[in-house]
Amino acid sequence: MKKTYKVEVDCAACAEKMQEAIKNTEGIKDATLSFMTLKCKVEFEDGVDADAVMQEARKNCKKIEDDMEIFL
Amino acid sequence: MSSKQKKNLIRCIISLILVVALSIVFHIVKAPWWIELPSFLIPYFVVGYDVLLKAFKNIRNGQVFDECFLMTIATVGAIATGEYREGVAVMLFYQIGELFQSIAVGKSRKNIADLMDICPEVANVLHEDGTITEEDPDDVEIGSIIVVNPGEKVPIDGVVISGETSMDTSALTGESVPRMVRAGEQVISGCISLTGKLEVKTEKEFEDSTVSKILELVENSSMHKAKAENFISKFAKYYTPIVCYLALALFLLPPIVRLIIGMPADWLDWLMRALTFLVISCPCAVVISVPLSFFGGIGCASSKGILIKGSNYLEVLANVRTIVFDKTGTLTEGVFEVVSVYPEEGITEDYIMEKAAYAENSSNHPIAQSIQKAYKENSEKDVNNSRIDDVKEISGHGVCVKVYAGEDNQGAEGREVITPEHEHIYAGNLKLMERIGLKNITPHEEGTVVYVGLQKCESDANCVMNEGHDAVPEYLGCIVISDRIKSTSEKAMKDLGSQGVRTVMLTGDVDKVAKKVAESLGVNTYRAELLPGDKVNEVEKLIEEQGSGGKDAENRNRLAFVGDGINDAPVLARADIGIAMGAMGSDAAIEAADVVLMDDDPAKISLAMKISRKTLSIVKQNITFAIAVKVLCLILGALGIANMWLAIFADVGVMILAVLNATRTLRIK
Numbered sequence: 001m002k003k004t005y006k007v008e009v010d011c012a013a014c015a016e017k018m019q020e021a022i023k024n025t026e027g028i029k030d031a032t033l034s035f036m037t038l039k040c041k042v043e044f045e046d047g048v049d050a051d052a053v054m055q056e057a058r059k060n061c062k063k064i065e066d067d068m069e070i071f072l
Numbered sequence: 073m074s075s076k077q078k079k080n081l082i083r084c085i086i087s088l089i090l091v092v093a094l095s096i097v098f099h100i101v102k103a104p105w106w107i108e109l110p111s112f113l114i115p116y117f118v119v120g121y122d123v124l125l126k127a128f129k130n131i132r133n134g135q136v137f138d139e140c141f142l143m144t145i146a147t148v149g150a151i152a153t154g155e156y157r158e159g160v161a162v163m164l165f166y167q168i169g170e171l172f173q174s175i176a177v178g179k180s181r182k183n184i185a186d187l188m189d190i191c192p193e194v195a196n197v198l199h200e201d202g203t204i205t206e207e208d209p210d211d212v213e214i215g216s217i218i219v220v221n222p223g224e225k226v227p228i229d230g231v232v233i234s235g236e237t238s239m240d241t242s243a244l245t246g247e248s249v250p251r252m253v254r255a256g257e258q259v260i261s262g263c264i265s266l267t268g269k270l271e272v273k274t275e276k277e278f279e280d281s282t283v284s285k286i287l288e289l290v291e292n293s294s295m296h297k298a299k300a301e302n303f304i305s306k307f308a309k310y311y312t313p314i315v316c317y318l319a320l321a322l323f324l325l326p327p328i329v330r331l332i333i334g335m336p337a338d339w340l341d342w343l344m345r346a347l348t349f350l351v352i353s354c355p356c357a358v359v360i361s362v363p364l365s366f367f368g369g370i371g372c373a374s375s376k377g378i379l380i381k382g383s384n385y386l387e388v389l390a391n392v393r394t395i396v397f398d399k400t401g402t403l404t405e406g407v408f409e410v411v412s413v414y415p416e417e418g419i420t421e422d423y424i425m426e427k428a429a430y431a432e433n434s435s436n437h438p439i440a441q442s443i444q445k446a447y448k449e450n451s452e453k454d455v456n457n458s459r460i461d462d463v464k465e466i467s468g469h470g471v472c473v474k475v476y477a478g479e480d481n482q483g484a485e486g487r488e489v490i491t492p493e494h495e496h497i498y499a500g501n502l503k504l505m506e507r508i509g510l511k512n513i514t515p516h517e518e519g520t521v522v523y524v525g526l527q528k529c530e531s532d533a534n535c536v537m538n539e540g541h542d543a544v545p546e547y548l549g550c551i552v553i554s555d556r557i558k559s560t561s562e563k564a565m566k567d568l569g570s571q572g573v574r575t576v577m578l579t580g581d582v583d584k585v586a587k588k589v590a591e592s593l594g595v596n597t598y599r600a601e602l603l604p605g606d607k608v609n610e611v612e613k614l615i616e617e618q619g620s621g622g623k624d625a626e627n628r629n630r631l632a633f634v635g636d637g638i639n640d641a642p643v644l645a646r647a648d649i650g651i652a653m654g655a656m657g658s659d660a661a662i663e664a665a666d667v668v669l670m671d672d673d674p675a676k677i678s679l680a681m682k683i684s685r686k687t688l689s690i691v692k693q694n695i696t697f698a699i700a701v702k703v704l705c706l707i708l709g710a711l712g713i714a715n716m717w718l719a720i721f722a723d724v725g726v727m728i729l730a731v732l733n734a735t736r737t738l739r740i741k
Contacts, residue, residue, distance in 0.1 A: 010170075010174065011139070011170075011173075011356070011359075011360070016305045016308070035177075035363060037181070038181070041292070063133045064130075064133060065130075066126060066129045066130075066133075067122075067126060
């Protein structure tokens, strides 16, 4: 399952770090964050609850970069 | 400017005024440090509180090395060593730089967003009882009737059932001349109706409509990162920690060495050098400008009707040295039409066309259809199907039909009376003419030629193919059919040639036609009479022939294939880069290719290559410039020659220059 989320982040390097954090969240197969379009495409593992997983991903991102937002 | 940017701008201005004012005041009146320090701390906190806060939060979360951390250390260090003014200035200029960068990025985002503005918000659905309701395009079912008023965008692909208008297709194709659209014609979502009201019957769901496809494609393009971008993100990952450790070493090692050899340690001086070093080292100039350049390049291309599916394809496109074109539909319009008729003496053009139209009436072949079309357009009479009997297609030769006379014998009920008198019409190539006994026809050189022969028979005898028949059919003349060459194809070849690109044309057409097209366009080489499968082999051969150009794997010479995406998907995939003619809504083309030309104009290829080369050269300029300035300043800083001001230039100045340079990609012409 794939979903696209709108994100807000201020710098390209931070976007890169966010992408890593989202990728490393459990239940997420792959993620690509584009700093330019401020969109994040997330591919989930089969049979996970996307909303719950994204909450977790958002928490992980907040840890590395406080000044960002994922619009769930 | 967003509200956040405005707030930051105000902070920067207040802080700047305070710093200047304080500098003047303390220049005139000498004050003790316990007055000077708190005074300077005011503008410092005004402009830098969020950086300090972020640095603190990041450290708490175990993320030590980042820009905010560097800035905090450097400014706190500068202030600690008594350089209050410099400390505040570094923070101030860092923030101005950030603001500038955010404006530049925002601006290029907006440029893309303008392109994205093709997306329609509502669809006016016309119901059976005549009422019109506004609905979300997502909810409109296939086959619904929607109303498009003047000035509105077509929300969903469909066919016009009533009304006519001139259509602005520029958002999709970059083509500024409006197109006339009438009932019965297809309309593509995203186009704007300028003058008239249309009723459109939808043929697709919103998500399958052209506009959705394009939006998806452009949005995804920045997800395919170029090698240069990946290099930069890797670079930043290792660079920042390395620089931090170097700075630490610069602070610790020389004083220790000096202590050992008995000199004064000079801790303060080395601390300053280390801090200067840190400020200079900030990698943001490169990190921000590279993706920005690629994004700008893709944005610039899309505004001209060239959709590039990823930054990586810009890199490939810049190295293309051979471009292989499919002929039909790419260099030519892909629509056959009758260009001229050459009747024999005593025979009119209309007569030949009528006979040919009867002969070709039952065929779906593009050539047959072009004859039918030409006949319909120029004649009041239709082909009367009931007069046609006994159609024989002779593969590789042409067609032979038996047509009863009777057109003029109107019966009592107004129906045509079909009489036994009939004729056989032969339409086909020279081989067919020879077979029916017409041996001395002068062949025509140009295009695809249909020769027409006629045999009148009085009885119902079967005289097909002239076998066992004494009389030789009468030769009427020939019809020349040609696939019109696109008006921009020649310019495309010329432009590519001047860029040093080799052009090759592949076609399934006969050698004679291919040669003529190739020569008139100035294509370097051509291969004719290829089956669809042969094209892949040809492309493979050409890739091998071209070789790497003596360069490494990343920068090797590349080959592009340009097709209309209809039956050349395997070739599009096999080439280093596949360029498809978008054909205004052909999903197959958009799916299969890496680059899509929305208005089917081959001249756009050289423009696309120009954009990609410019973008890459800007990327290279930025990387080289930023790294060179940084390394130079780092050395100067380590030697103690560079002061904090130079460091600020090396950081913010380089970044601003790099961002400005990157935004040039948006304006490539």
